[in-house]
Amino acid sequence: MATDLRISNISKIYPGCVANDNVSLQFKSGKIYALLGENGAGKSTLVKILSGVISPDNGEVFLNEKNLKLNSPLDAKKNKIGMVFQHFNLFETLSVFENLSIDATEDNKSLRLRINEILKKYNFSIDLDVPVLNLSAGQKQKVEIIRCLLRSPKVLIMDEPTSVLTEQETEELFISLKKFCDEGILIIYITHKLKEVLSLCDEVAVMRKGKVVSVSQTQNEKVETLANKMVGQKLAKIKKKINISKNKDEIFKVKHLNFYSDDPFETNLVNLNFSVKKGECLGIAGISGNGQNELFQILSGEIITPDTSIIFRNKEIAKLNPKQRREYLMAFSPEDRISQAAVPELKIYENVALNNFKSSNFFEKGLVNERKIKEHSKKILSDFSVNTDNVELKSQFLSGGNLQKLILGRELITAPELLICYNPTWGLDVGAINYIHETLIKINDQEKSTILISTDTEELLKLSDRIAVIYKGKLSKIMPSEEVTPEKLGVLMGGGSID
């Protein structure tokens, strides 16, 4: 029997953020659907609504024209909606079979029989009696899939399934998914990887900022068209005047930056080399999850990598920690402004004291100089037009925009020669974005340099003098931004090549 899943006018609003804005979509069995979007575009919220984890503020879900009340994951299961999350929900110390039998209703003997049937049918090779912790990521995912298949699902939702898989495992997964599809299971595939959409899916819905911005047949799409839809093409024409920096000194130079991690949720970085000139803004574009996090932490000194050389103002700083790098006049504005750049439970002036450089005298002879810190904080609040003058306010009560202004103000108070920022306007409103952009341009005007790691192409094209793209931990060649078009960026961000 054909399955028809319809989402009608779904909205979900979180404080300060519209996660889903009137989303309507229609899916029919026999096809694989992609739900494409950047982190924070609202895919996960939608998926959580479909699987009953959260309930929408508005809107309805229909399965074969039956209005579903999805108040809990149990409701989703009852209605034959299966879900494989990005992070596995398995008990590592229990065996595969024990994991599968936890929520089974039948006796062990018939369950084992049914599991073996599934294994055989889809050519899965998994030993049912080994503990889950001995399995590879791909095998664990298969266990999750089997768990869904045991309930003969009508709908199977896969949330970023390939993020922890090897290429080989990815191929195997695609083969299985196509098989499920042929058997009449409706498959919704959530991803931000463009190539996967093109090679696997029949139809693609693109989400951006909580809205569905396009629904189309994948055969009519290319990597770059999808990339543009995903990151948004309404490019502001205002660009800052390009710095004529050809003959200027290189102030910052990175050589042989390699990073290897055992954690499958981290990205390895492969031999990055780049440099920044005085007064220049170097933009690093890329879809999130391609190594930006790791790159930022290595540049800031939170992660020290062996054999990397980082020269800043003619000094080797690769082995220095963030505090020491600050003394050499570097400054950092991380992506996670809420819980990394600041501590929400701390007062504004205490958050300001986090950037404790030597000449600040915030701490004299190891003692807190509260008066000095507060004076400084007051100055930051007024210089950077944060909408409070109360330095005793806990920073959790600042809006995103005001918090970002505070953080930038704190970082810029040392008049740094180089500011490294990562998604500085993420989640902010237009007013705040403009303010931050003006500030960043001003820094370059004062002959100070910036490195802007951003997933927002519009922002990069507006602010950067030169742009490179990071994809799967590798950096493209660095291009002068006047030669860069959104289309080119789109291709590079999707892993294509432009030569």
Next chain:
Amino acid sequence: MIKIEKRDDAPMALYFFTPFIAIILTILGGGIIFYILGFNPIEALKFYFITPISNLYGLSELLLKATPLCLIAIGLSFCFKSNNWNIGAEGQLTFGAIVGGGVALLFYNQEGFYILPLVILAGAIGGMIFALIPAILKTYFNTNEILVSLMLVYVSKLLLDYLVVGPWSNPEGFNFPETRQFSDSSRMPLLFEGLRIHAGIFLALAAVMLSWFTLYKTYLGFQIKVSGLSLKTAKYAGFKGKTMILFVFMISGACAGLAGVGEITGPIGQLHRMISPDYGFTAIIVAFLGRLNPFGIIFASLVVALTYLGAETAQIFLQIPKYTGQVFQGMILFFLLASDYLLFFKVKILNLKKNELRH
């Protein structure tokens, strides 16, 4: 209808008020237990909480027991505030007592004003060294400090056992598992004739003042605070994480060592197997009941010390085993954790009628 909502920010007053709620609930819970056991709850609670401190001797005993609890909890607050879970204070206490006691035994037949300071110093250093073991293993080998510090408790207790039975046992002691008596120069001076309260209390008070100053007025205290709230931020700010871990463990170990040496040079006067009725573990409860605040810890150590005393009185007058003290200590922690729920959530009672209308 009752609705439970997450709070943005708990009022400071509530933060310090919830420990009192926990204490009241503990007393109520204790009353119920006594009732089930067949005692008159009012009477039993009176024996437990009022009789022990109704005379001067009782008050002196209360301070005597509160002293080590307060000292250890002050040290632990450094660890806990910075997200380091040192639960082996009992071991650090024991090892401090061993080192301090060893020095006292060296001088067993000598007199001199310099002996007691040496013994105390040795105790602090002993505790410090013992606390450095989990700290070094954590910073350089990534081990879990909870497991290591806990397991080291048994190491130090067995070492003490071995010493008092074997090499350090009193040659004139008829093979009792205990050392010689320390000389008077190794003993803490008593504050009042006839009462057991001794000068160790000043060590505890000094620790309170010093820790308050360090935690709230110095860069180090600031780093401890930030690391406790967000390790990510501490890393981003470039705090020296490893040095700080070593430091808080050293402080904590030194305080526990001081507490141990205070016991053996104070009321005990020698080394034997039972130098501490688990002060090192109970101090964890004291630290949290006192909200990791130095002055809160003074108050909490008095309350918890009373549960020790009450248990002894109850044993004498009601023939209840003195281990009920641990039941009370457990209840305090349990109710404290439960009432912390109020800090993070607020309970709203909604008007039912309004709600019905909407549906």
